[in-house]
Amino acid sequence: DTAVSQTPKYLVTQMGNDKSIKCEQNLGHDTMYWYKQDSKKFLKIMFSYNNKELIINETVPNRFSPKSPDKAHLNLHINSLELGDSAVYFCASSQDWTEAFFGQGTRLTVV
């Protein structure tokens, strides 16, 4: 059983398109996150959601928006994609601010 799963694993799309990445966790955790990993492997937190409330929103463009239909899901929507959005996006979850469990990542390529 996959604890944190995200889809798709690979996403290739043209500039200007709108896309979504889905994330689901079956661990019963109360907090979920989205991280962006650039080509140099640097990890940057984008969002975290705790009990369906956005509690951290780093300085990411407002083209990026997290959507949480329920406690087990945190989807990432990206509007008007740009070349610079190409990266690997990781979903993660944690319980009571303990260690995070990560999904396998979604490699987004904008062409």
Add this chain to the structure above:
Amino acid sequence: GNSVTQMEGPVTLSEEAFLTINCTYTATGYPSLFWYVQYPGEGLQLLLKATKADDKGSNKGFEATYRKETTSFHLEKGSVQVSDSAVYFCALLPNNNDMRFGAGTRLTVKP
């Protein structure tokens, strides 16, 4: 603020060599400390952790000791294997806050 600094890579070692990857942190309060490992094409996996000063985390032959006096959490392994080739991330979890990652250190072990 809360931050993590780890040694820059890449690190290339021969099989059975001794490994040290340095990690220092800046934080308020009493954070928990972690090492994550990312194998090629995969998400981050928790390698080991320590939640209070002088704790030693260990797993798969890797060790790291939480040193509050030097604000460090260096990763060590006595004899590396080719299968240890990966990117290693030091991470900090401040009290009731989001996890912060270091820049990552790529390790390549040659036979």
